[in-house]
Amino acid sequence: MTEKLYENNSYIKEFTAKVISSDERGTVLDKTAFFPEGGGQYGDTGYISGIRVTDTQIKDGIIYHITEAPVEQTEVNCTLDWNIRYNRMQNHTGEHILSGVINRKYGYNNVGFHMSNDEVTLDVDGKLTEEDIIWLEDEVNRIIDENREVYCIYPEGDELRNLQYRSKLDLTEGxxxxxxxxxxxxxxxxxxxxxxxxxxxxxxxxxYNYKGGTRMHILCGDFARRDYRTLSEQNTKVANTYSAKRYELCEVVERLEKEIYTLKDQLRTLRSSVIESMVQENGGKGVCLYFADDFAMDELIKLADRSVVLYPDALTVALSGNDTDGFNFAIGGANAKDRFADFKARFNARGGGRDMYQGKVQSCKNELADFFNGIS
Ligand SMILES: [Zn+2]
Structure with a gap:
């Protein structure tokens, strides 16, 4: 069994140890401050005498340091990636405070905990409202401010049996x-x-609701401060762009949404009159051919529909696109079925339809114009 230095002193960043073994399963030391993955927390990383430790695992009480190369020395100096480990300690203790407060106030249990490199999730087996969440945040931060002591105890026998604690185990020692x-x-x-x-x-x-309970994403310590910095930077950037005040961004977004809605409406009206004049100007003899530079598919269909209504005896062909990206098309009107079949075969076009044929073709404007003008 490896001696677990982190159990009695979680602040050990550097230590020396004896190497017991080092093989493909990992490096085993007589004692270690590297915490092995467990209980929702990743294994520690760092260095053993300059060799990178990428993970730490535990099996049957033996701690394995996963190293990038075998460790050949018998005595080694070890260093933890302290910032990462300390952030995890801050978040794990924060999670205990929150779970403890939730358990006391609402009687809910922590049923899931996971800590990644920048996020912590916590699942409890009961529903929490928006007001509960605000109350919980305030309560936990009040306890943080009170600077209460955090320590470990190892009760045994009856004392352990009778003790009320969360995650109660059936064990009577250890x-x-x-x-x-x-x-x-x-x-x-x-x-x-x-x-x-x-x-x-x-x-x-x-x-949010999760499996009949609540899942929370929480951030503590440095995770929370980095999150605040990122949000603040983004807020300032958007506020400066729109000459808004710090707390007015929602109003800015609402105003922009309204403007976009109005502009889209105006664009629709404008497009309709453009479509109408394109169709009127066409004259409608034999083949009505339209090239629209930047029409979306629905506008192209609108154009083709209007043309077919006005010139039912002609073949209508509406195209939008360019020589590089290809063209969207809508084909309808007289003999549309046969003409579409010819067109599809000639240009290897993708698409289909009934009455109005639509799709995409990779070709250039001149060839497409020649082909359709050739029909009439
Ligand atoms: Zn814990």
């Missing part, structure tokens, strides 16, 4: 209980910060 003074007790093997103030800040960034 249970590590993380205590947050007057707030929470929970069985947990992970390293934590020593005081609640070190959590810094807790923010519930997202919450």
């Amino acid at each position: 249970v590590r209980i993380v205590v947050i003074d007057s707030v929470d007790m929970c069985a947990c093997c992970a390293p934590h910060v020593n005081t609640t103030a070190e959590v810094g800040l807790l923010k519930i960034v997202k919450h």
